[in-house]
Amino acid sequence: MDMLTIKNLKKNFKDKEVLKGLDLCVPEKSIFGFIGKNGAGKTTTMKTVLGLMKPDEGEITVAGKKVVFGQTSTNRYIGYLPDVPEYYSFMNASEYLRFCGDITGLSKEETKKRSEELLELVGLKDEKHRIKGFSRGMKQRLGIAQALLNKPKLLICDEPTSALDPVGRKEILDILLAVKDETTVLFSTHILSDVERICTDIAFLNEGRVVIQGKLGEIKSTYRTDEYIIETETEKEVAILKSSFPHLQLTGRTTLTFKENQHDFYDVMHFITTNKLPVLKIERVEPTLESMFMEVVQK
Amino acid sequence: MKSFINFTKKEYMEHFRCAKIFILTGVFILLAVMSPLVAKFTPVIIEMLSESMSQGGMEITVSEVSAMDSWMQFFKNAPIALIVFVLLESNIFTKEYQKGTLVLALTKGLKRHTVLLSKAFVMITLWTAEFFMYYGLVYLMNDIIWDNSVAENLTFSAVCWWAFGLMILCLCVLFSVIAKTNIVVLAGTGGVVFASYLVGMLPKIDRFMPTLLMNVNSLIYALEEVSYYVPALLIAGGISVLSLVLSIPIFNKKHI
Numbered sequence: 095m096d097m098l099t100i101k102n103l104k105k106n107f108k109d110k111e112v113l114k115g116l117d118l119c120v121p122e123k124s125i126f127g128f129i130g131k132n133g134a135g136k137t138t139t140m141k142t143v144l145g146l147m148k149p150d151e152g153e154i155t156v157a158g159k160k161v162v163f164g165q166t167s168t169n170r171y172i173g174y175l176p177d178v179p180e181y182y183s184f185m186n187a188s189e190y191l192r193f194c195g196d197i198t199g200l201s202k203e204e205t206k207k208r209s210e211e212l213l214e215l216v217g218l219k220d221e222k223h224r225i226k227g228f229s230r231g232m233k234q235r236l237g238i239a240q241a242l243l244n245k246p247k248l249l250i251c252d253e254p255t256s257a258l259d260p261v262g263r264k265e266i267l268d269i270l271l272a273v274k275d276e277t278t279v280l281f282s283t284h285i286l287s288d289v290e291r292i293c294t295d296i297a298f299l300n301e302g303r304v305v306i307q308g309k310l311g312e313i314k315s316t317y318r319t320d321e322y323i324i325e326t327e328t329e330k331e332v333a334i335l336k337s338s339f340p341h342l343q344l345t346g347r348t349t350l351t352f353k354e355n356q357h358d359f360y361d362v363m364h365f366i367t368t369n370k371l372p373v374l375k376i377e378r379v380e381p382t383l384e385s386m387f388m389e390v391v392q393k
Numbered sequence: 394m395k396s397f398i399n400f401t402k403k404e405y406m407e408h409f410r411c412a413k414i415f416i417l418t419g420v421f422i423l424l425a426v427m428s429p430l431v432a433k434f435t436p437v438i439i440e441m442l443s444e445s446m447s448q449g450g451m452e453i454t455v456s457e458v459s460a461m462d463s464w465m466q467f468f469k470n471a472p473i474a475l476i477v478f479v480l481l482e483s484n485i486f487t488k489e490y491q492k493g494t495l496v497l498a499l500t501k502g503l504k505r506h507t508v509l510l511s512k513a514f515v516m517i518t519l520w521t522a523e524f525f526m527y528y529g530l531v532y533l534m535n536d537i538i539w540d541n542s543v544a545e546n547l548t549f550s551a552v553c554w555w556a557f558g559l560m561i562l563c564l565c566v567l568f569s570v571i572a573k574t575n576i577v578v579l580a581g582t583g584g585v586v587f588a589s590y591l592v593g594m595l596p597k598i599d600r601f602m603p604t605l606l607m608n609v610n611s612l613i614y615a616l617e618e619v620s621y622y623v624p625a626l627l628i629a630g631g632i633s634v635l636s637l638v639l640s641i642p643i644f645n646k647k648h649i
Contacts, residue, residue: 144500146496146499146500146648146649147648148646148648163646164505164645164646166499166500166502167502169499169500169501169502170502172500174496174497174500176493176496176497178493179497180492180493180494180496180497181494181497182403182407182494184406184407184410184411185406193399193403194497194498194501196395196396196399196402197396197399197400197498197501197502197503198501198502198503199395199396199502240497240501243501244501
């Protein structure tokens with residue numbers, strides 16, 4: 095079942111067409127990376143899902159229920175962490191969670207129990223200071239705690255790691271990984287290493303449209319190139335290989351590359367073993383998200 | 394109802410922790426104390442001045458001071474109290490838009506009209522408590538120093554002023570859901586008051602203008618009947634209710 099579906103979403107800001115018919119399906123219990131450049135329309139999409147912004151066209155459903163702008167009853171299924179979460183800074187972390195629990199309609203006991211669990215999870219259990227003095231990382235962690243308070247079916251995080259240092263980023267990613275059994279996670283980002291670390295599914299957003307979408311592994315294998323790299327010990331082996339396989343390309347002093355359609359990989363391997371050529375490395379080039387992203391963006 | 398109470402609790406907590414409530418109470422107490430003090434000491438100051446002036450040939454006679462002078466001062470200070478109140482409270486919505494603090498609350502399923510009614514409720518209850526504390530203090534001091542019986546229709550006059558303030562606050566709510574910044578809220582509310590004041594200068598229409606409620610001297614001197622003020626009072630009440638009712642659909646469609 096899909097936790098979130100978006101069909102043909104369009105949104106203009108004056109003359110600027112931000113979303114040009116976006117389609118997206120977020121499967122249940124996935125960690126979904128929503129990838130796009132700055133200004134690609136990630137935040138606009140998320141705000142529309144939350145009913146905070148009115149789309150010009152299109153339909154959104156959350157847990158099978160249609161999202162209606164202004165009257166956001168579907169928000170009871172959603173936990174939301176904005177890119178820069180803002181809180182009532184005169185409260186401390188547990189007071190803020192109590193406030194959230196109260197307005198969400200959780201019972202006092204439930205709010206207390208859940209707040210303690212979540213503050214422990216995000217490492218703010220012993221923090222008694224008011225939010226006014228919190229660092230960015232602490233605010234993001236509190237943001238995840240408040241978003242998970244009412245056990246949402248869908249957790250939406252808008253660039254949760256963008257403004258954080260490496261330690262803060264790791265903490266947030268670890269928390270998102272830890273909650274994946276409880277909820278479906280949709281998070282937008284342009285930090286591709288974060289996506290590779292935790293995501294099960296991804297979608298690339300470019301110029302207001304989703305251009306690639308699916309399981310991370312499947313997408314990677316679709317985009318897998320048939321390129322190989324051979325690194326030999328000395329230049330002598332390079333010359334021997336080049337004489338037998340003329341399409342091998344020299345990319346370094348002792349590095350050669352070739353594609354599957356130029357020479358058969360097993361023929362090359364066979365030649366190396368029968369001639370006992372000393373090689374340092376034979377590698378099939380793995381596609382990186384970055385190379386895929388660049389390819390998609392430049393298309 | 395539960396979320397209304399909880400959001401209202403948050404609003405009051407904010408007023409206490411950000412010291413707004415203490416500033417407001419301080420200002421209202423100061424203004425209350427000033428009313429009888431100014432009335433009491435103005436003649437003393439004038440008398441001191443008159444001694445030096447009489448040497449120059451000018452003679453000043455000081456009339457007997459009564460509670461009436463203090464009440465006049467009370468109504469003269471009331472606009473200051475209202476302006477301070479509006480200046481401190483006019484950002485009750487816009488501050489949340491600018492900081493983005495409402496986003497999380499709304500995405501938790503909090504209804505927009507709950508936010509609006511809660512904020513309006515907090516402003517109205519605070520204004521009511523502060524204004525009648527101001528009135529009560531002056532009443533008490535005047536009664537101790539002089540005698541309040543010289544002034545007529547005191548409570549009704551105070552209610553007129555309170556209702557005028559209430560209307561201003563409801564207009565503030567309306568402009569807060571239309572505008573994004575505090576300046577526009579203040580300019581919009583001020584603009585409506587100014588327009589009402591200008592229209593009030595026209596004869597015959599003046600008694601229907603809410604700005605009449607600011608001018609209650611003729612009530613305490615019993616120069617006018619209470620009934621003369623009733624239409625303006627009802628219109629102010631009508632504008633207050635209308636402002637709140639209009640605010641709800643506008644707020645529901647606001648991009649936050």
